[in-house]
Amino acid sequence: MNRLRPFTAILDRLQQAGLRPTRQRLGLARLLFQHGDRHITAEQLHAEAMAANLKVSLATVYNTVNQFTAAGLLREVVVDSGRSYFDTNMSEHHHFFLEENGELHDILDQNLLIGALPAPPPGTEVTRVDVIIRVRSLDVPEQESAFVENQCV
Amino acid sequence: MNRLRPFTAILDRLQQAGLRPTRQRLGLARLLFQHGDRHITAEQLHAEAMAANLKVSLATVYNTVNQFTAAGLLREVVVDSGRSYFDTNMSEHHHFFLEENGELHDILDQNLLIGALPAPPPGTEVTRVDVIIRVRSLDVPEQESAFVENQCV
DNA sequence: GTGATTGCAAATCTTTTGCACTAAA
DNA sequence: TTTAGTGCAAAAGATTTGCAATCAC
Numbered sequence: 447m448n449r450l451r452p453f454t455a456i457l458d459r460l461q462q463a464g465l466r467p468t469r470q471r472l473g474l475a476r477l478l479f480q481h482g483d484r485h486i487t488a489e490q491l492h493a494e495a496m497a498a499n500l501k502v503s504l505a506t507v508y509n510t511v512n513q514f515t516a517a518g519l520l521r522e523v524v525v526d527s528g529r530s531y532f533d534t535n536m537s538e539h540h541h542f543f544l545e546e547n548g549e550l551h552d553i554l555d556q557n558l559l560i561g562a563l564p565a566p567p568p569g570t571e572v573t574r575v576d577v578i579i580r581v582r583s584l585d586v587p588e589q590e591s592a593f594v595e596n597q598c599v
Numbered sequence: 600m601n602r603l604r605p606f607t608a609i610l611d612r613l614q615q616a617g618l619r620p621t622r623q624r625l626g627l628a629r630l631l632f633q634h635g636d637r638h639i640t641a642e643q644l645h646a647e648a649m650a651a652n653l654k655v656s657l658a659t660v661y662n663t664v665n666q667f668t669a670a671g672l673l674r675e676v677v678v679d680s681g682r683s684y685f686d687t688n689m690s691e692h693h694h695f696f697l698e699e700n701g702e703l704h705d706i707l708d709q710n711l712l713i714g715a716l717p718a719p720p721p722g723t724e725v726t727r728v729d730v731i732i733r734v735r736s737l738d739v740p741e742q743e744s745a746f747v748e749n750q751c752v
Numbered sequence: 753g754t755g756a757t758t759g760c761a762a763a764t765c766t767t768t769t770g771c772a773c774t775a776a777a
Numbered sequence: 778t779t780t781a782g783t784g785c786a787a788a789a790g791a792t793t794t795g796c797a798a799t800c801a802c
Contacts, residue, residue, distance in 0.1 A: 489791085502758085508792060509757085512793095524677055527767090558717055560713055566732065567697070576731045577713075578729045579719065655784090656785070657784095662783085680792090681766065
């Protein structure tokens with residue numbers, strides 16, 4: 447029910463969140479939610495909007511992703527200081543971060559098992575657990591020309 | 600062996616890394632490593648340096664923490680977009696992030712169990728696994744709900 | 753019409769960089 | 778002396794904000 451959310455559902459959720467379904471918000475929502483799970487920065491979303499002939503300013507893109515995040519439509523993922531990613535997948539999951547190109551990929555729940563969480567400090571409650579697995583390409587030899595073969599899952 | 604690293608060891612490690620042990624670097628290293636594990640931003644470190652009468656510019660603090668990180672003396676922890684924390688604890692460990700005040704706290708290894716890691720995407724290798732447990736104050740000033748039990752994800 | 757939203761530019765904030773000066777080797 | 782390191786100010790990015798114009802209701 448989370449995939450390919452119908453357009454009307456987006457409209458409803460905007461209205462539910464008290465956000466007027468303006469041309470800009472609807473257009474950005476379409477870009478974000480129409481094609482499945484995405485990990486995107488505000489800059490990237492703005493570029494897509496321009497390419498799609500959606501007239502929207504960068505400031506409005508920033509405001510919009512922040513509003514969507516506050517409304518529970520998006521989730522901010524922090525992996526890189528100085529850049530924010532927004533994730534359209536609101537289910538509980540974790541990420542691979544490809545250091546070379548800055549890509550984020552979802553980790554399927556079944557593949558990451560956290561056995562036990564420590565108790566949070568007294569007087570606090572857990573709001574979220576983020577696991578980031580940082581990876582880099584094997585084909586970039588650092589020092590020695592260690593001949594590395596590709597591996598498969 | 601990692602705690603309270605003697606001053607001479609820092610000097611040695613700077614020299615090993617090809618970093619001249621200047622007044623600024625030695626002073627910053629003293630602030631960072633003399634009092635055990637720390638999680639600090641460049642701004643905070645600069646403020647401490649000023650308070651300790653160590654004359655050093657903010658630019659030099661930034662350069663220094665970056666050089667220390669490259670040299671393996673510090674580790675950068677990304678929890679907050681737009682701010683970098685530097686951790687003096689180089690052993691493998693994870694963090695609580697207190698959302699209200701921006702504090703980072705180490706999680707003892709024994710308290711966080713990761714059962715299984717997924718295989719990294721083909722052609723990549725894992726460089727690091729970061730687990731951030733975000734917590735917030737139980738804003739209800741009631742003294743109920745003393746300790747939360749361990750949970751699974 | 754009225755209040756929310758947008759766009760633009762300017763402002764902020766963190767971090768990096770260029771360059772003349774200083775200090776370590 | 779020679780080269781690395783420092784400080785300052787300016788630059789660079791990412792993001793936010795003030796305010797007049799515009800749009801949704």
